[in-house]
Amino acid sequence: METLITGKALILACSAIGAGLAMIAGIGPGIGQGFAAGKGAEAVGRQPESQGDIVRTMLLGAAVAETTGIYGLVIALILLFANPLVNML
Amino acid sequence: METLITGKALILACSAIGAGLAMIAGIGPGIGQGFAAGKGAEAVGRQPESQGDIVRTMLLGAAVAETTGIYGLVIALILLFANPLVNML
Amino acid sequence: METLITGKALILACSAIGAGLAMIAGIGPGIGQGFAAGKGAEAVGRQPESQGDIVRTMLLGAAVAETTGIYGLVIALILLFANPLVNML
Amino acid sequence: METLITGKALILACSAIGAGLAMIAGIGPGIGQGFAAGKGAEAVGRQPESQGDIVRTMLLGAAVAETTGIYGLVIALILLFANPLVNML
Amino acid sequence: METLITGKALILACSAIGAGLAMIAGIGPGIGQGFAAGKGAEAVGRQPESQGDIVRTMLLGAAVAETTGIYGLVIALILLFANPLVNML
Amino acid sequence: METLITGKALILACSAIGAGLAMIAGIGPGIGQGFAAGKGAEAVGRQPESQGDIVRTMLLGAAVAETTGIYGLVIALILLFANPLVNML
Amino acid sequence: METLITGKALILACSAIGAGLAMIAGIGPGIGQGFAAGKGAEAVGRQPESQGDIVRTMLLGAAVAETTGIYGLVIALILLFANPLVNML
Amino acid sequence: METLITGKALILACSAIGAGLAMIAGIGPGIGQGFAAGKGAEAVGRQPESQGDIVRTMLLGAAVAETTGIYGLVIALILLFANPLVNML
Amino acid sequence: METLITGKALILACSAIGAGLAMIAGIGPGIGQGFAAGKGAEAVGRQPESQGDIVRTMLLGAAVAETTGIYGLVIALILLFANPLVNML
Amino acid sequence: MESSNFIVDFLNWLMSFEPKAIVLAASAIGAGFAMIAGIGPGIGQGYAAGKGAEAVSRNPKALRETTMVMLLGAAVAETSGILALVVALIMLFGNPLVNLDGNAFIIMASAMGAGLAMIAGIGPGIGQGYAAGKGTEATGKRPKMQSQIVRTMLVGQAVAQTTGIYALVIALVLLFANPLLNL
Ligand code: NA
Ligand code: NA
Ligand code: NA
Ligand code: NA
Ligand code: NA
Ligand code: NA
Ligand code: NA
Ligand code: NA
Ligand code: NA
Ligand code: NA
Numbered sequence: 001m002e003t004l005i006t007g008k009a010l011i012l013a014c015s016a017i018g019a020g021l022a023m024i025a026g027i028g029p030g031i032g033q034g035f036a037a038g039k040g041a042e043a044v045g046r047q048p049e050s051q052g053d054i055v056r057t058m059l060l061g062a063a064v065a066e067t068t069g070i071y072g073l074v075i076a077l078i079l080l081f082a083n084p085l086v087n088m089l
Numbered sequence: 090m091e092t093l094i095t096g097k098a099l100i101l102a103c104s105a106i107g108a109g110l111a112m113i114a115g116i117g118p119g120i121g122q123g124f125a126a127g128k129g130a131e132a133v134g135r136q137p138e139s140q141g142d143i144v145r146t147m148l149l150g151a152a153v154a155e156t157t158g159i160y161g162l163v164i165a166l167i168l169l170f171a172n173p174l175v176n177m178l
Numbered sequence: 179m180e181t182l183i184t185g186k187a188l189i190l191a192c193s194a195i196g197a198g199l200a201m202i203a204g205i206g207p208g209i210g211q212g213f214a215a216g217k218g219a220e221a222v223g224r225q226p227e228s229q230g231d232i233v234r235t236m237l238l239g240a241a242v243a244e245t246t247g248i249y250g251l252v253i254a255l256i257l258l259f260a261n262p263l264v265n266m267l
Numbered sequence: 268m269e270t271l272i273t274g275k276a277l278i279l280a281c282s283a284i285g286a287g288l289a290m291i292a293g294i295g296p297g298i299g300q301g302f303a304a305g306k307g308a309e310a311v312g313r314q315p316e317s318q319g320d321i322v323r324t325m326l327l328g329a330a331v332a333e334t335t336g337i338y339g340l341v342i343a344l345i346l347l348f349a350n351p352l353v354n355m356l
Numbered sequence: 357m358e359t360l361i362t363g364k365a366l367i368l369a370c371s372a373i374g375a376g377l378a379m380i381a382g383i384g385p386g387i388g389q390g391f392a393a394g395k396g397a398e399a400v401g402r403q404p405e406s407q408g409d410i411v412r413t414m415l416l417g418a419a420v421a422e423t424t425g426i427y428g429l430v431i432a433l434i435l436l437f438a439n440p441l442v443n444m445l
Numbered sequence: 446m447e448t449l450i451t452g453k454a455l456i457l458a459c460s461a462i463g464a465g466l467a468m469i470a471g472i473g474p475g476i477g478q479g480f481a482a483g484k485g486a487e488a489v490g491r492q493p494e495s496q497g498d499i500v501r502t503m504l505l506g507a508a509v510a511e512t513t514g515i516y517g518l519v520i521a522l523i524l525l526f527a528n529p530l531v532n533m534l
Numbered sequence: 535m536e537t538l539i540t541g542k543a544l545i546l547a548c549s550a551i552g553a554g555l556a557m558i559a560g561i562g563p564g565i566g567q568g569f570a571a572g573k574g575a576e577a578v579g580r581q582p583e584s585q586g587d588i589v590r591t592m593l594l595g596a597a598v599a600e601t602t603g604i605y606g607l608v609i610a611l612i613l614l615f616a617n618p619l620v621n622m623l
Numbered sequence: 624m625e626t627l628i629t630g631k632a633l634i635l636a637c638s639a640i641g642a643g644l645a646m647i648a649g650i651g652p653g654i655g656q657g658f659a660a661g662k663g664a665e666a667v668g669r670q671p672e673s674q675g676d677i678v679r680t681m682l683l684g685a686a687v688a689e690t691t692g693i694y695g696l697v698i699a700l701i702l703l704f705a706n707p708l709v710n711m712l
Numbered sequence: 713m714e715t716l717i718t719g720k721a722l723i724l725a726c727s728a729i730g731a732g733l734a735m736i737a738g739i740g741p742g743i744g745q746g747f748a749a750g751k752g753a754e755a756v757g758r759q760p761e762s763q764g765d766i767v768r769t770m771l772l773g774a775a776v777a778e779t780t781g782i783y784g785l786v787i788a789l790i791l792l793f794a795n796p797l798v799n800m801l
Numbered sequence: 802m803e804s805s806n807f808i809v810d811f812l813n814w815l816m817s818f819e820p821k822a823i824v825l826a827a828s829a830i831g832a833g834f835a836m837i838a839g840i841g842p843g844i845g846q847g848y849a850a851g852k853g854a855e856a857v858s859r860n861p862k863a864l865r866e867t868t869m870v871m872l873l874g875a876a877v878a879e880t881s882g883i884l885a886l887v888v889a890l891i892m893l894f895g896n897p898l899v900n901l902d903g904n905a906f907i908i909m910a911s912a913m914g915a916g917l918a919m920i921a922g923i924g925p926g927i928g929q930g931y932a933a934g935k936g937t938e939a940t941g942k943r944p945k946m947q948s949q950i951v952r953t954m955l956v957g958q959a960v961a962q963t964t965g966i967y968a969l970v971i972a973l974v975l976l977f978a979n980p981l982l983n984l
Contacts, residue, residue: 032390034121037150061393123210126239212299215328301928304957363454388479417482452543477568506571541632566657595660630721655746684749744847773850
């Protein structure tokens with residue numbers, strides 16, 4: 001009789017779940033940037049002459065709102081491609 | 090007696106769950122882009138003459154809001170079709 | 179006594195859970211498109227003469243908002259009907 | 268009741284949970300369509316003469332918002348009544 | 357017979373899940389900063405002459421809103437790269 | 446034959462998950478402070494002459510909104526660096 | 535074969551998870567108090583002469599909104615530092 | 624082989640998790656009362672002469688909004704300090 | 713192999729978790745009644761002479777909003793104090 | 802019997818209980834899941850309450866009309882909370898699963914799946930409550946339009962109920978006509 005699940009395998013399996021969980025952060029930027037898109041479209045409709053300033057502000061704010069989604073992506077990529085946990089065993 | 094669940098199988102099983110979790114990020118763009126759609130429709134109703142600018146701003150903002158949903162999809166596809174974890178075993 | 183669970187069975191079982199989780203993404207488009215529907219109805223009430231433009235913008239925006247729900251559906255269908263994980267065993 | 272855990276039993280058990288999870292998508296259309304209902308009622312109160320157009324737009328938008336809830340239902344029905352996973356064993 | 361899952365492996369496996377969970381905090385800043393982006397774009401459209409003040413206030417407020425996302429990232433990085441739990445064994 | 450997972454290891458493993466869960470509190474301050482940032486930017490655009498008062502009120506309110514995110518961080522740090530549970534064994 | 539996990543260890547391990555879960559309550563005060571901060575900043579911008587009354591009302595309301603976050607913190611601290619469950623064994 | 628975990632220990636361990644889950648209810652009052660704080664501050668800024676009535680109404684409404692948070696706290700305290708489940712064994 | 717955990721203990725342990733889950737319903741009334749409190753305070757500020765009617769309406773609506781929080785509490789109390797499940801064994 | 806694979810260990814541990822016990826234990830968790838649906842009506846009806854209070858301040862003379870619409874709309878929004886309560890009570894007091902023939906593991910999971918499905922009720926609860934609030938507001942503004950407003954509100958609320966019904970159907974199928982046991 002032989003047990004085929006090693007500690008390394010368990011870490012890698014849980015890393016797959018951790019990577020999936022980390023991506024959930026993406027809910028935030030999705031909602032927030034969509035809100036910015038809606039307010040931007042509304043503002044452009046009202047002041048077409050300020051379109052440049054409005055879109056620039058919208059994109060600047062949206063870039064700031066993207067960061068935590070990127071953090072989640074980076075943690076997921078680390079778990080999948082450069083998993084530091086298996087080296088700690 | 091023989092237990093047939095290997096470490097590799099466990100990783101792949103958890104990858105299925107991780108892929109499902111990653112898709113949950115899609116809640117965000119769905120809400121956000123829908124908000125943009127609503128504000129866009131409202132703005133077009135008010136200033137039909139600015140329809141082009143409004144729709145362009147709405148779509149630009151919605152494209153930005155899509156990214157974290159795509160991140161989730163990419164992580165899920167990696168887990169399903171190019172799983173790097175099983176090669177780390 | 180004999181344990182009859184194979185690694186393949188575990189992967190398929192977790193794929194059922196993963197498919198269910200992926201569908202949760204559908205919360206987003208549901209909320210967002212419903213918001214668009216409400217704003218569209220409001221706008222049509224205010225500017226009946228722009229009904230065509232309003233509804234077109236609403237539907238265009240709603241189509242964009244649908245994508246992440248479709249991503250979730252596609253991942254679920256892959257897990258259920260063309261499961262790539264069992265072939266990696 | 269019998270307690271033998273076979274691979275098939277594990278898949279079917281997880282399919283029951285997956286079906287339940289998939290239904291959670293229904294949160295979205297419920298919120299969104301309710302928003303549409305509210306805006307529709309408001310608009311009808313304001314412009315009773317446009318009631319037909321308002322309700323038509325509201326229902327069109329609500330139909331669009333229903334889709335991801337249906338996707339969840341379809342995945343749940345597949346898991347319960349035409350489970351493709353048990354045939355992959 | 358030898359079971360290869362050690363306590364250390366279990367801690368590291370759960371650390372992967374903990375890191376993923378910590379990233380979920382990122383939903384908050386994403387939504388909040390996106391809201392700020394939208395209100396900022398709206399305000400710039402209305403008072404283009406105050407663009408500097410508006411954008412500065414938006415970015416100051418967004419920086420404050422980022423902190424809890426950073427906290428989550430820091431906890432995840434500690435779990436992945438400087439795990440203190442395995443040293444407590 | 447020897448199973449190597451001790452009670453201490455189990456406590457530490459669950460502490461990693463507990464720390465991750467505690468960070469989820471950060472969603473709240475992120476959303477709330479982002480809302481404050483948006484309203485602050487809007488207010489500054491409308492009353493540039495009151496910028497000082499507006500920003501001070503925004504920051505005071507945001508500081509209050511930060512507390513529960515800090516509570517979550519403190520609990521996570523206690524679980525990771527000064528775990529009292531392992532001493533209770 | 536000997537399993538080293540005692541009932542006491544299991545209780546303490548689950549207490550770590552329970553403490554993490556309890557902190558999630560902090561989402562609420564974070565969102566709510568941030569909303570108050572935003573409305574307070576807006577109100578101060580509009581009626582600078584009422585700044586004292588506005589800020590006092592905001593802080594009073596925010597103090598009330600903090601309570602459930604404190605409840606969560608207290609339960610977590612009890613689980614971590616004065617765990618009554620292990621004495622019931 | 625002997626497992627040292629008794630039924631009583633399992634109940635107490637799950638009670639720790641149940642207590643943590645019950646505290647999550649606190650999200651609601653936190654959001655709601657914070658909303659009340661914001662609207663109260665806004666109203667006081669607009670009608671300083673009605674401050675007494677406004678604050679009294681805000682606090683009355685907030686007291687009502689607190690109840691479900693208290694319910695959660697009571698259930699958690701019962702689980703931790705007067706656990707009726709262990710007596711049913 | 714001997715398990716010291718009886719079926720009754722398992723049911724009671726899971727009842728603790730079920731009771732905690734049921735309390736999560738309390739999020740809803742907390743948010744909703746807090747919204748009512750805020751609108752009530754605003755309304756009283758606007759029309760102090762209608763304070764009686766406003767507060768009565770607010771409280772009537774809040775009472776209706778409380779019910780599902782009570783449902784959750786009742787289910788939790790049944791699970792903890794009059795557990796019908798253990799009698800079905 | 803010995804196995805050193807923790808997944809098999811866990812499943813074997815589960816199966817060391819009497820089948821009925823694991824089904825009943827899962828039913829406790831399933832009942833808890835179902836109650837989470839109550840978030841929806843709570844938010845929605847609270848919104849309606851706030852709009853009701855606001856409507857009274859704007860048009861005190863329409864108090865009766867606005868209160869009627871608020872209560873009618875809130876009653877509709879209660880549906881998913883009641884459905885969840887009924888499913889939880891069925892699992893606690895009239896559990897159809899305990900007497901089923903079949904694999905206990907599938908039956909156990911069905912109890913949890915049924916509870917999870919009911920969580921969908923959050924959506925209709927929030928949405929219908931929002932509609933109740935807007936209906937109340939609109940009625941306060943144009944009390945003469947009450948019947949048209951209410952009709953539109955009810956049509957919209959009916960549409961918003963569907964996903965809650967889908968979830969109820971799936972839960973009832975899992976509890977009373979479980980197709981998985983025949984597979
Ligand atoms: Na950010
Ligand atoms: Na994005
Ligand atoms: Na999309
Ligand atoms: Na849709
Ligand atoms: Na912050
Ligand atoms: Na706070
Ligand atoms: Na409170
Ligand atoms: Na309450
Ligand atoms: Na209710
Ligand atoms: Na529907």
